[in-house]
Amino acid sequence: MPPEVYQFLKLLFSKVFTSLQPNVTILIEEFESSLTNELFDAAQSYLSTKCFSSSRVLKLSKPKNFKNLTFTMSTNQTFEEMFEGIKVKWTFCCVEKKTNSNIYRASLENRYFQLSFHHKYKEKVQSSYIPYVIEVAETIKLKNRERKLYTNRSFEEDGRYWSFVPFSHPSTFDTLAFDPVLKEDIKADLTKFIKRKEFYGRVGRAWKRGYLLYGPPGTGKTSLIAAIANFLEFDIYDLELTSVRSNSQLRKLLISISSKSVVVVEDIDCSLDLSDRSKKAITAEENGNDTEEGKDKAHRTGSLNSFISLSGVLNFVDGLWSSCGGERLIIFTTNHKEKLDQALLRPGRMDKHINLSYCEIDAFKMLAKNYLGIEKHELMKDVEEVLPLIKMTPADIGEIFLSCEEDADMGMKRILEKMVEEKEKQCRLTIEDSSINNDKNQEQNEDSVANEDGHKIEERHDDNNKEKEDVVAEKQD
Numbered sequence: 001m002p003p004e005v006y007q008f009l010k011l012l013f014s015k016v017f018t019s020l021q022p023n024v025t026i027l028i029e030e031f032e033s034s035l036t037n038e039l040f041d042a043a044q045s046y047l048s049t050k051c052f053s054s055s056r057v058l059k060l061s062k063p064k065n066f067k068n069l070t071f072t073m074s075t076n077q078t079f080e081e082m083f084e085g086i087k088v089k090w091t092f093c094c095v096e097k098k099t100n101s102n103i104y105r106a107s108l109e110n111r112y113f114q115l116s117f118h119h120k121y122k123e124k125v126q127s128s129y130i131p132y133v134i135e136v137a138e139t140i141k142l143k144n145r146e147r148k149l150y151t152n153r154s155f156e157e158d159g160r161y162w163s164f165v166p167f168s169h170p171s172t173f174d175t176l177a178f179d180p181v182l183k184e185d186i187k188a189d190l191t192k193f194i195k196r197k198e199f200y201g202r203v204g205r206a207w208k209r210g211y212l213l214y215g216p217p218g219t220g221k222t223s224l225i226a227a228i229a230n231f232l233e234f235d236i237y238d239l240e241l242t243s244v245r246s247n248s249q250l251r252k253l254l255i256s257i258s259s260k261s262v263v264v265v266e267d268i269d270c271s272l273d274l275s276d277r278s279k280k281a282i283t284a285e286e287n288g289n290d291t292e293e294g295k296d297k298a299h300r301t302g303s304l305n306s307f308i309s310l311s312g313v314l315n316f317v318d319g320l321w322s323s324c325g326g327e328r329l330i331i332f333t334t335n336h337k338e339k340l341d342q343a344l345l346r347p348g349r350m351d352k353h354i355n356l357s358y359c360e361i362d363a364f365k366m367l368a369k370n371y372l373g374i375e376k377h378e379l380m381k382d383v384e385e386v387l388p389l390i391k392m393t394p395a396d397i398g399e400i401f402l403s404c405e406e407d408a409d410m411g412m413k414r415i416l417e418k419m420v421e422e423k424e425k426q427c428r429l430t431i432e433d434s435s436i437n438n439d440k441n442q443e444q445n446e447d448s449v450a451n452e453d454g455h456k457i458e459e460r461h462d463d464n465n466k467e468k469e470d471v472v473a474e475k476q477d
């Protein structure tokens with residue numbers, strides 16, 4: 001056949017063939033060069049929810065450490081749906097590998113998805129549908145709270161910086177006992193924050209908000225964080241700042257976190273010696289620790305605890321994440337607000353400062369209701385009188401109530417006894433303090449009288465010397 005005719009016929013056949021087979025198929029395999037294919041995982045999560053509502057045959061499993069049951073498609077099962085006018089068809093395939101080995105049974109299957117659609121939608125599927133599948137899968141994973149924390153392996157090898165809390169903390173705003181007005185204020189602030197995506201975009205700010213929780217130990221800072229995360233349905237990332245070796249590493253870590261998350265740095269005053277930062281920087285420079293190599297070495301040998309500078313932390317709270325999108329809440333906690341650098345506390349970085357202090361009567365009543373199931377009690381009046389005179393944290397009160405196993409009378413009796421005891425202890429301490437102060441004042445007075453006498457003697461001594469010098473000078477003249 002002449003080559004021209006051959007080419008012509010080839011083209012013709014191919015056109016006819018394509019018009020008869022209008023679909024293209026994408027294969028999404030479980031493993032890609034022996035690494036897990038994230039797209040396969042995403043497709044699996046996505047289809048598991050879709051199939052649950054539409055299929056009659058489902059594979060049901062509960063992977064280890066997963067909270068929820070997982071539905072998967074069975075082999076050769078198909079699922080069809082419409083996406084923005086495109087008809088797509090998924091097929092789950094499983095092919096046995098031929099091998100003589102009996103050892104690697106787990107790898108004896110090739111699992112993959114086939115995604116078929118009309119070839120003219122190739123671009124749209126790639127640019128819209130697949131990202132949509134990934135997004136839905138991410139949301140499902142977040143809901144299951146079983147997402148893998150580390151996206152970048154090197155972080156894992158270097159040590160643990162995040163502790164990701166697989167979230168099931170029971171603390172909510174209802175169980176928390178503190179000023180009800182403050183509680184409503186926080187809830188309103190959070191609600192406003194999550195609704196204002198457009199606003200943050202319009203004014204060119206990163207969609208984040210910073211809270212500083214401060215107050216004595218046991219006043220509910222950690223519990224409030226848990227309540228906030230439950231309220232917003234966000235994940236919690238607890239950042240151990242002292243383990244992070246450099247500002248750049250901090251930046252990488254932050255980029256790796258997902259949106260809809262609460263990033264927590266507890267006891268910021270202990271994590272970071274902010275007050276001493278300039279001195280630290282100089283010492284690091286002197287020791288050659290300011291280079292990456294030096295930092296690594298110093299970290300290994302434990303000669304420098306943290307390389308995070310104030311500016312690193314400030315960058316972290318400022319709009320560093322703006323490029324990442326998604327809403328995030330940053331919460332710092334401290335028992336000593338006064339120790340923190342003003343630069344860290346200014347609005348825009350820490351937008352809301354929340355003081356959690358010793359228990360007051362409203363909070364006490366909430367604790368009594370939650371722990372003992374009572375709203376009124378004959379001893380409540382006595383509690384009202386004593387409580388303002390003492391310093392008891394909700395944690396202290398909660399512990400006592402807990403030990404009474406919901407026996408309201410016993411709980412109220414024990415707490416009142418403890419309060420009276422506390423009041424007497426505090427009175428004793430005040431008396432001791434004031435007598436120590438009196439003694440000190442008296443000593444100081446005596447010292448100052450003695451000093452004054454001393455000064456007078458010295459002054460007289462100086463005067464005598466001066467007179468003598470004058471006489472000598474006159475004689476010399």
Ligand SMILES: Nc1ncnc2c1ncn2[C@@H]1O[C@H](COP(=O)(O)OP(=O)(O)OP(=O)(O)O)[C@@H](O)[C@H]1O
Nearest residue numbers: 175176177178217218219220221222223394395398
């Ligand atoms: N305001 C509160 N309402 C209800 N329970 C509270 C409150 N504050 C503390 N508790 C109880 O006391 C325990 C300790 O509280 P939490 O760890 O939240 O205090 P904290 O202020 O974070 O303490 P620290 O500063 O030592 O970390 C919690 O288990 C919680 O049950």
